Amino acid sequence: MLKENYKKVRAAIDEACEKCGRKKEEVLLIAVSKTKPLSDIEELITIGVNDFGENKVQELSKKYAEVSKPVNFHLIGHLQTNKVKQVIGKTCLIHSVDSFHLAEKIEVEAAKLDTTVDVLIEVNVAEEDTKFGLKLEEVTALISDIANKCPHVKIKGLMTIAPFVDDPEENRPVFRKLRQLSLDIKSKNIDNVSMEVLSMGMTNDYIVAVEEGATIVRVGTAIFGERNYNI
Numbered sequence: 001m002l003k004e005n006y007k008k009v010r011a012a013i014d015e016a017c018e019k020c021g022r023k024k025e026e027v028l029l030i031a032v033s034k035t036k037p038l039s040d041i042e043e044l045i046t047i048g049v050n051d052f053g054e055n056k057v058q059e060l061s062k063k064y065a066e067v068s069k070p071v072n073f074h075l076i077g078h079l080q081t082n083k084v085k086q087v088i089g090k091t092c093l094i095h096s097v098d099s100f101h102l103a104e105k106i107e108v109e110a111a112k113l114d115t116t117v118d119v120l121i122e123v124n125v126a127e128e129d130t131k132f133g134l135k136l137e138e139v140t141a142l143i144s145d146i147a148n149k150c151p152h153v154k155i156k157g158l159m160t161i162a163p164f165v166d167d168p169e170e171n172r173p174v175f176r177k178l179r180q181l182s183l184d185i186k187s188k189n190i191d192n193v194s195m196e197v198l199s200m201g202m203t204n205d206y207i208v209a210v211e212e213g214a215t216i217v218r219v220g221t222a223i224f225g226e227r228n229y230n231i
């Protein structure tokens with residue numbers, strides 16, 4: 001079932017790419033396995049799935065330690081500074097940097113290990129109170145600051161969690177704004193910053209996100225089914 005679900009989502013992405021003249025290789029599908037058992041991850045690994053999304057450091061660390069072969073774990077949830085140390089080396093990309101304070105902490109820990117850490121800047125495009133992330137107008141200044149002062153932190157692009165809406169079309173302007181911002185920042189050619197990655201789109205709106213330029217979509221429910229947070 002999981003395998004079929006994954007293939008369906010992948011096929012829908014590929015079709016959307018074709019329709020809007022993008023290469024399907026441009027879009028990475030992350031299977032968001034948060035709250036789901038390791039056996040679900042193992043099942044998807046058998047069909048070659050290599051990228052999984054987790055939103056909690058503890059859960060990511062446990063799955064990282066137990067998985068039968070190395071795969072990419074993306075940290076997509078909010079990261080507290082006191083958990084930074086635990087997650088470095090286990091995640092291929094932190095999608096949720098939203099303050100200088102957090103970047104600084106990553107810098108210190110990465111420098112200690114003589115490594116670099118790839119990150120995205122999380123933007124709260126719709127300015128929802130319930131969500132983490134920067135306002136659009138705060139992003140460029142934060143990126144310049146991190147680029148100047150945190151040589152071990154490599155900014156690769158932007159991420160957003162769009163509002164939960166009934167009609168995914170409602171999120172099209174959100175995705176469009178994030179893409180425009182990434183183009184604006186790219187045109188500044190800031191040293192140590194690349195804007196290749198746009199992480200946007202979830203179960204309800206990933207097709208619209210692909211049409212608007214997403215290079216990573218993060219899909220949980222459409223692959224693994226509903227999540228149960230009470231177990």
Ligand SMILES: *Cc1c(COP(=O)(O)O)cnc(C)c1O
Nearest residue numbers: 032055076202203218219220221
């Ligand atoms: C849970 C989560 C997802 C996946 O959401 P679905 O609607 O189940 O596809 C994507 N991104 C983030 C940041 C999440 O926390």
